[in-house]
Amino acid sequence: MNDVKYSIGQLAKESGCKVETVHYYEKIGLMPEPPRTEGGHRVFAFSHVKRLNFIRRSRELGFKIEQIKDLLKFIDEPNHYCGEVRAMAMLQARAVQEKIDDLQRLKVALNEMVLKCKDSNNSIDDCPIVDALFTKQVAEQI
Amino acid sequence: MNDVKYSIGQLAKESGCKVETVHYYEKIGLMPEPPRTEGGHRVFAFSHVKRLNFIRRSRELGFKIEQIKDLLKFIDEPNHYCGEVRAMAMLQARAVQEKIDDLQRLKVALNEMVLKCKDSNNSIDDCPIVDALFTKQVAEQI
DNA sequence: TATAGAACCTGTAGTAACTATAGGTTCAAG
DNA sequence: CTTGAACCTATAGTTACTACAGGTTCTATA
Numbered sequence: 001m002n003d004v005k006y007s008i009g010q011l012a013k014e015s016g017c018k019v020e021t022v023h024y025y026e027k028i029g030l031m032p033e034p035p036r037t038e039g040g041h042r043v044f045a046f047s048h049v050k051r052l053n054f055i056r057r058s059r060e061l062g063f064k065i066e067q068i069k070d071l072l073k074f075i076d077e078p079n080h081y082c083g084e085v086r087a088m089a090m091l092q093a094r095a096v097q098e099k100i101d102d103l104q105r106l107k108v109a110l111n112e113m114v115l116k117c118k119d120s121n122n123s124i125d126d127c128p129i130v131d132a133l134f135t136k137q138v139a140e141q142i
Numbered sequence: 143m144n145d146v147k148y149s150i151g152q153l154a155k156e157s158g159c160k161v162e163t164v165h166y167y168e169k170i171g172l173m174p175e176p177p178r179t180e181g182g183h184r185v186f187a188f189s190h191v192k193r194l195n196f197i198r199r200s201r202e203l204g205f206k207i208e209q210i211k212d213l214l215k216f217i218d219e220p221n222h223y224c225g226e227v228r229a230m231a232m233l234q235a236r237a238v239q240e241k242i243d244d245l246q247r248l249k250v251a252l253n254e255m256v257l258k259c260k261d262s263n264n265s266i267d268d269c270p271i272v273d274a275l276f277t278k279q280v281a282e283q284i
Numbered sequence: 285t286a287t288a289g290a291a292c293c294t295g296t297a298g299t300a301a302c303t304a305t306a307g308g309t310t311c312a313a314g
Numbered sequence: 315c316t317t318g319a320a321c322c323t324a325t326a327g328t329t330a331c332t333a334c335a336g337g338t339t340c341t342a343t344a
Binding site for chain 4 (some may be wrong): 007018020021024036037038039040041059064065
């Protein structure tokens with residue numbers, strides 16, 4: 001039977017979150033309010049472990065909390081199709097690609113600045129990096 | 143002479159920030175407190191435009207506020223060398239590369255999930271993406 | 285069974301880097 | 315001289331947590 005019970009600490013460990021994060025997810029409605037012991041301690045089931053894993057992994061993939069709420073809605077409510085999830089994943093992949101492109105441009109700019117700055121014993125007044133940062137449209141020089 | 147004066151709105155426009163951002167930078171000590179008019183409006187000089195441009199561009203390159211404070215310290219205080227700035231830029235470039243690598247892994251994971259999910263009319267119960275997110279160590283499958 | 289201390293509880297404040305709002309004052313153009 | 319744009323301050327909101335304080339419950343050992 002799958003009626004193993006988990007304390008919040010075990011749940012957290014099991015899914016790689018911190019206890020405070022579980023509290024937080026409960027507060028914002030990502031995780032349901034679990035049953036409690038007499039004394040008020042939360043008692044979780046394996047389904048909670050699965051759900052929290054889903055959330056954590058989605059976060060790792062760069063989904064925002066609001067997006068994860070949408071994903072969980074698909075899962076919680078019946079009558080949804082794989083296509084909706086697929087579409088979200090594709091959108092996410094595109095957003096990630098854009099971030100990568102931005103960072104690539106960044107890196108090139110930084111490396112160029114470093115290359116220009118050959119004589120690192122220069123006084124700060126002659127530093128090409130400082131210079132580059134003071135001039136307009138660094139980003140567009142790239 | 144370079145004694146052109148700028149209102150906060152002009153300063154903001156000139157350097158691509160919002161007025162509130164200038165207020166904020168002043169509050170946290172990135173920008174100095176400028177002189178004021180009788181009525182209390184801030185009056186900026188060209189040096190402020192340059193400084194704010196430096197800050198904005200550094201932010202665009204992914205430097206954190208605290209790092210920019212360090213960079214500005216180099217510039218504000220005498221007896222600093224180009225090498226210190228160069229070292230920070232190199233560190234920054236490396237950090238950016240790491241972020242790029244992370245995102246690449248992300249993108250691959252997302253794309254693989256999308257590819258596996260061929261039949262988007264499937265019910266959500268059979269969605270390989272949802273499946274992948276529920277299983278452990280998605281990130282390590284990549 | 286008594287007790288120590290680990291783990292839990294709630295609620296609030298802090299983080300980064302702004303953005304937005306409210307409610308009031310000053311400036312500049314016509 | 316009036317109008318309305320731009321400015322002022324102060325506070326709250328944003329995102330996704332993290333960290334604390336001050337108290338309670340659970341559990342393992344003596």
